[in-house]
Amino acid sequence: MFASFCRRRLLLHIRKISGGGGTNPLQSIPGAIHLAHTSSLTAVSSAPNSELCPATVSYLISCGLSPAAAATAATTQKTRILSTDKADDVRALLRDYGFTDADIVRTLRRAAKLLTADPERVLRPKLAFFASLGFEPRKLAHSPSLLGRSLDKHLVPSIQFLRDTIGTDDQLRVAFHRKPRALTADLDNNMRPAVEALRRGGLAEAAISKLLVIDLGVLMLSPDRISKIFEDLKEIGACTADSRFVYCFDAMCAVKRETWLRKLSLYTSFGLSEGEVFNAFKTQPRILNLADENIEKKVRFLLDELKLGIHDIMSRPVILCYSLDKCILPRCAVLSVLMREGKIQRDVKLPQALLGNSRVFSTKYVFKHADKVPDVVKAYEGKIKFEGFGCNR
Structure with missing residues (x-):
C-alpha cells in the first residue's frame, strides 16, 4: 500500500513539473521517470536491497536537497517518510534550536532518517543537551548521526x-x-x-x-x-x-608512515640532511601535511625567484605554510614597489620581511607608505602582480 502511495505522489510531482514547462529535477534520479509508465517501483543500483520511495525523494527535494542527493539519502539510508507532518515537526524543531536552512540540508544529506524520529521524545532532549554545552548547530550538522x-x-x-x-x-x-x-x-x-x-x-x-x-x-x-x-x-x-x-x-x-617517508625524501631532494628536515618539522609540524606539489612549488619559488638558500628557508619553515598566491606573492609585490620607490633598502632580508601575520606586515609595509606610494595598496590587493625583483635586489 505504501509503495502505491509513494508511486502516486511521484506521478503527481512529475506531472506538476512537466505542466510548468521547466526542466524536471527528477531526471537525474535513477528510475524515477520510468515510474510514470510502469506500475512498480524501480530499484536503485547503489542500494540493491532498497526501493526508491518517490514520496520520500520528493519531500527531501522540497527540503532543499538536489534530486541526486535526495535519491541517495532515501536509498542508502533506507529512509521512508510515512508522515510529512512529523517530518515538518522535525525541521521546525531544528530551526528552533538554531539550525539554518543550509544546516538542515547538510543534516539531511547525512542523516535523512532523523525526519522519521519523534521530535519531542527523541530529538528535543538531545538538542537541548548540546545547546546547554554551547555546541553550534552548524557543527552538529556536520555530524548529525549524533542526534541518533x-x-x-x-x-x-x-x-x-x-x-x-x-x-x-x-x-x-x-x-x-x-x-x-x-x-x-x-x-x-x-x-x-x-x-x-x-x-x-x-x-x-x-x-x-x-x-x-x-x-x-x-x-x-x-x-x-x-x-x-x-x-x-x-x-x-x-x-x-x-x-x-x-x-x-x-x-x-x-599521515601514514609511507607518506612521512615520502615527504622526508622530497625535502632531502632539495639538498637538506634528514636532521635538518627533522628539526624543521619539530619547529613547524605542519610542513608534513602540505601536499607534495605545494611543497615543490613553494620551495622552487623561494629558491629560484627570491634566491633564498634552502637552509635559510628551512631555518624558518613556517614560510612554507603561507599561501603562495594569497600571501607570499602579494607581499613580494609590495616589497618590490617599495624598493623601486626607494622606501626600503634593496638588500632587505626577505625571510624576516615576508614572515609575520597580516596585521604586522600591512602596518609596517602598506599603511605606513600608502599616502606617498599608493601602488603598495594595489600590490597588496593583488592588482599589481609580482614579476621579480630584477635589478632592485
Missing part, C-alpha cells in the same frame, strides 16, 4: 569523560567544533583506550588535554597506531616534555 545516539548510554557519559579529560567546557566546546565526528567514537572501545595509550606514551595530563583540544580525532585512533606515532617521534628526537610535541603528534596522526 542514545543520550543516556552514549552522549552524556562520553561528554562527562571528555570534560574530565580535557578540563573545561570552553575547551571541550573548541575541541568539538574542530572535529564533531570524534564524539561518535565509542567510549569504552575507542575513547578510553586512546587516552590510556597517550598516558603510556608519556604525555602528561595537561598535554593530553591540549592535544585533544587541537584534534579530538585522536580518540578515534587505535592504541597500536598511537604507540607507533610515539615511536616515530622518538626516533627523530621529539621529546614529550617539549610544548611543541602535541603539534608534532597531531601532524603525524594525519
